[in-house]
Amino acid sequence: MAFWLIQALNGISFGMLLFLLAAGLSLIYGLMKVLNLTHGSFYLLGGYIGVAVVRTTGSFVLATLAGAFAIAVVGVVMERFFLRRFHLQELPQALLTFGFLFIFSDLAMVIWGSDPETMPKPALFDHSVQLGGFYYPSYRLFIIAFGLAVAAFLWWLQEGTRVGAMVRASVDNEEVARALGINVSLLFSLVFALGAFLAALGGVMGGPIVGVYPGADFDVLLLGFVVVIIGGLGSLKGALFGGLAVGLLDNFGKVFFPELALFTVFAPMALILAWRPSGLFGHE
Amino acid sequence: MLSVRDIHTYYGDSYVLQGVTLELVPGQVVALLGRNGVGKTTLARSILGLTPPKRGTIVFKDVDITRMPAHKIAQMGIGLVPQGRQVFGSLTVKEHLQVTARGRGRWNFDRVTELFPNLRSRMRSLAGKLSGGEQQMLAAGRALVANPALLVMDEPTEGLAPMMVRELGRGIESLKQVGTSILLIEQQLAFALRYADVVFIMSKGRIVHRCTPAELAADAQTKARYLGI
Ligand SMILES: Nc1ncnc2c1ncn2[C@@H]1O[C@H](COP(=O)(O)OP(=O)(O)OP(=O)(O)O)[C@@H](O)[C@H]1O
Ligand SMILES: [Mg+2]
Numbered sequence: 001m002a003f004w005l006i007q008a009l010n011g012i013s014f015g016m017l018l019f020l021l022a023a024g025l026s027l028i029y030g031l032m033k034v035l036n037l038t039h040g041s042f043y044l045l046g047g048y049i050g051v052a053v054v055r056t057t058g059s060f061v062l063a064t065l066a067g068a069f070a071i072a073v074v075g076v077v078m079e080r081f082f083l084r085r086f087h088l089q090e091l092p093q094a095l096l097t098f099g100f101l102f103i104f105s106d107l108a109m110v111i112w113g114s115d116p117e118t119m120p121k122p123a124l125f126d127h128s129v130q131l132g133g134f135y136y137p138s139y140r141l142f143i144i145a146f147g148l149a150v151a152a153f154l155w156w157l158q159e160g161t162r163v164g165a166m167v168r169a170s171v172d173n174e175e176v177a178r179a180l181g182i183n184v185s186l187l188f189s190l191v192f193a194l195g196a197f198l199a200a201l202g203g204v205m206g207g208p209i210v211g212v213y214p215g216a217d218f219d220v221l222l223l224g225f226v227v228v229i230i231g232g233l234g235s236l237k238g239a240l241f242g243g244l245a246v247g248l249l250d251n252f253g254k255v256f257f258p259e260l261a262l263f264t265v266f267a268p269m270a271l272i273l274a275w276r277p278s279g280l281f282g283h284e
Numbered sequence: 285m286l287s288v289r290d291i292h293t294y295y296g297d298s299y300v301l302q303g304v305t306l307e308l309v310p311g312q313v314v315a316l317l318g319r320n321g322v323g324k325t326t327l328a329r330s331i332l333g334l335t336p337p338k339r340g341t342i343v344f345k346d347v348d349i350t351r352m353p354a355h356k357i358a359q360m361g362i363g364l365v366p367q368g369r370q371v372f373g374s375l376t377v378k379e380h381l382q383v384t385a386r387g388r389g390r391w392n393f394d395r396v397t398e399l400f401p402n403l404r405s406r407m408r409s410l411a412g413k414l415s416g417g418e419q420q421m422l423a424a425g426r427a428l429v430a431n432p433a434l435l436v437m438d439e440p441t442e443g444l445a446p447m448m449v450r451e452l453g454r455g456i457e458s459l460k461q462v463g464t465s466i467l468l469i470e471q472q473l474a475f476a477l478r479y480a481d482v483v484f485i486m487s488k489g490r491i492v493h494r495c496t497p498a499e500l501a502a503d504a505q506t507k508a509r510y511l512g513i
Contacts, residue, residue, distance in 0.1 A: 162382060162383060165375055165379045165382065165383040166383055168372065168374045168375055169372040169375055169383055171374070172372040172373050172374055172375070173370055173372060175334055175354075176364070176366055176370045176372075177372075178333075178334070178353070178354035178355045178358070179332045179333075179334055179354050179355075179358055179364040179366070180358055180363070180364065180384040180426065180427065180430060181355050181358030181359045181384055181386060181430055182355055182383070182384065183355045184355065185353070
């Protein structure tokens with residue numbers, strides 16, 4: 001029993017990190033129809049900046065904020081100066097974000113080298129708590145709670161605020177939204193920045209459990225795509241449930257079939273796609 | 285107030301507006317008539333900045349808006365009721381009337397729901413669930429809450445039941461009373477003639493005729509030639 005609970009919690013906490021990544025991927029696609037391949041870089045660079053800040057200041061909170069805000073700025077620059085020129089041109093945008101993924105990957109290698117970095121846990125959560133009959137690292141519980149809080153916040157932002165209504169209006173009909181005075185290009189920048197922020201947040205917070213290493217950008221990007229494909233592109237709910245599903249599949253897959261690696265994630269994805277081509281919560 | 289001067293608009297290589305000139309003075313209701321595909325919607329899109337003309341200029345309130353981004357044009361005071369309504373499917377009625385609200389003019393949430401009482405009982409419904417008539421009122425309402433000085437209405441009576449057409453007519457009348465200018469694109473001649481001060485007729489990307497509603501009503505030849513009536 002304890003084994004199942006521990007593994008489930010491991011899967012769920014990893015799933016929450018995937019949710020942070022996939023939420024932005026999904027929001028950006030929903031509004032701008034851009035499949036942002038650079039999202040993996042946002043995760044990795046956020047993590048590296050977090051490690052650097054924690055090393056110099058010792059503060060986990062500061063590291064999180066620095067990583068997330070720095071990457072949000074990177075996101076805005078990318079959107080304003082590059083992606084914007086290719087609005088609704090899928091292939092140029094895919095190539096552009098793919099190019100940035102490689103550039104950032106090399107850049108990270110140049111700056112931080114090829115050895116994996118470890119991010120220390122924040123002191124507050126650097127212990128285990130007793131859950132019934134077993135001990136469990138409190139940091140992972142914190143990540144689960146944090147992920148749920150982010151999900152609730154994003155839900156409120158989307159459904160309960162005027163900016164959220166503007167974003168939904170622009171997703172529904174961009175031209176009419178603009179013709180009615182909504183500054184859709186500003187929304188593009190905001191949403192792209194928010195997506196980058198969330199991915200970097202995932203990178204910093206995931207540091208203590210998955211590490212910050214060369215190649216993590218590609219690894220999480222792959223899983224992030226599986227999440228949004230399962231959940232449905234453009235859907236926040238899909239990012240949350242997809243994240244949890246992939247987190248659990250990945251974790252139990254590694255426990256039971258370590259030699260099959262990604263198969264346990266991709267096989268269910270293929271089945272879901274065959275059954276619901278636009279994902280569990282996708283439209284159309 | 286609005287002056288369209290010899291504009292030429294293209295969709296890619298297809299040459300649609302071939303030199304359109306049109307003048308609209310404050311408080312006027314201008315009807316724009318013409319058969320399917322002559323470029324009426326394209327003219328609306330050019331004015332709103334959605335498909336800017338390649339040549340020619342558009343001046344609104346003494347400002348050249350020809351190449352201004354669409355949202356800035358809207359913020360200057362031009363509202364659009366698009367053809368086919370195009371309400372936002374994932375927004376409720378209430379959200380529609382909040383999301384585009386702007387300025388402290390005459391039209392606020394309460395005034396708009398007074399004008400279109402049908403909307404009041406549907407506040408929490410998603411716009412996609414409304415009837416065609418209700419969607420049309422909503423499309424008008426969401427444009428009004430921005431307090432435009434000029435409202436561009438693209439075939440607002442298309443597909444509406446007669447009762448809804450009358451309700452829309454009441455809306456246009458109250459707009460006229462408060463001096464809002466309207467560019468009314470229509471295919472229903474009777475509706476256009478009832479509210480217009482001036483009529484422009486379009487054919488093949490050009491304005492081919494300008495007259496008063498009374499003149500057009502009596503001009504069987506023009507009606508037959510350009511409107512197929
Ligand atoms: N997005 C577009 N791309 C290419 N051609 C278009 C586009 N929209 C319209 N057209 C063409 O431009 C011409 C004018 O179309 P427009 O929609 O302005 O006509 P309209 O007068 O509004 O017609 P209707 O009364 O049917 O609404 C038509 O020949 C149409 O096929
Ligand atoms: Mg039209």
